[in-house]
């Protein structure tokens with residue numbers, strides 16, 4: 001596959017989309033932006049719902065690859081998740097197949113495996129082929145997206161890297177995030193690796209920085225050429241002083257998915 005140049009960025013108005021709009025152009029990509037919401041200062045951004053098949057097909061026409069971030073990023077009633085994350089992702093893949101787009105980078109989530117007990121002490125890191133154990137309807141939709149990606153590779157030769165993102169924010173803000181944080185710069189490094197690695201077929205990777213307190217295995221991500229440069233450890237002393245260590249007896253601290261297993265944050269609209 002020749003290196004992609006024009007990339008459709010869905011969910012471009014969101015938190016991660018905003019970070020990637022800033023960071024990905026430095027890797028040489030020309031971004032085409034799509035979101036439900038208009039984006040300040042981006043008059044050419046496509047304002048469309050993933051449910052609008054015609055608009056989605058038009059949006060993917062002529063791009064070399066897609067970074068698919070759009071969707072509900074928290075827990076929500078099943079019907080809403082169904083429409084935005086399950087049908088929406090299906091519409092995007094169908095459009096990509098019809099328009100001959102060769103590669104998708106899918107923003108999956110650690111919540112696809114959120115009910116996996118987190119490693120403690122000398123426990124081994126969680127491998128990418130650990131059984132999926134979604135912690136929410138949201139996590140279930142990410143599990144669906146990974147299966148959809150596999151189907152579109154096996155049946156149609158459309159490649160995907162599914163990135164099970166931990167938490168991609170400018171700084172870690174909780175003790176859990178010390179383990180799952182992905183700095184924005186490492187996020188861009190990983191998306192670039194996922195866009196350019198050869199012969200990925202459908203590859204699932206965890207998305208985080210090289211954190212000292214990492215819970216999962218980055219070997220597969222590294223095999224794509226990802227070389228994370230950041231570590232959350234400089235934030236550890238302050239966060240632990242403020243919040244205390246994670247308590248394994250607390251259900252919200254016992255699993256990869258953190259508080260999504262017990263009291264997930266709810267999508268606001």
Ligand SMILES: NC(=O)c1ccc[n+]([C@@H]2O[C@H](COP(=O)([O-])OP(=O)(O)OC[C@H]3O[C@@H](n4cnc5c(N)ncnc54)[C@H](O)[C@@H]3O)[C@@H](O)[C@H]2O)c1
Nearest residue numbers: 011013014015016036049050069070071073107165167168
């Ligand atoms: N930020 C993280 O740390 C993190 C962690 C794990 C997974 N993810 C995944 O990465 C993606 C981006 O995350 P984020 O934090 O930027 O979320 P976000 O909620 O800030 O952004 C999501 C964007 O998708 C758009 N959107 C929602 N439904 C849509 C639809 N039907 N059609 C078109 N656009 C729609 C929203 O308007 C929003 O701008 C999401 O898929 C999320 O599940 C993010």
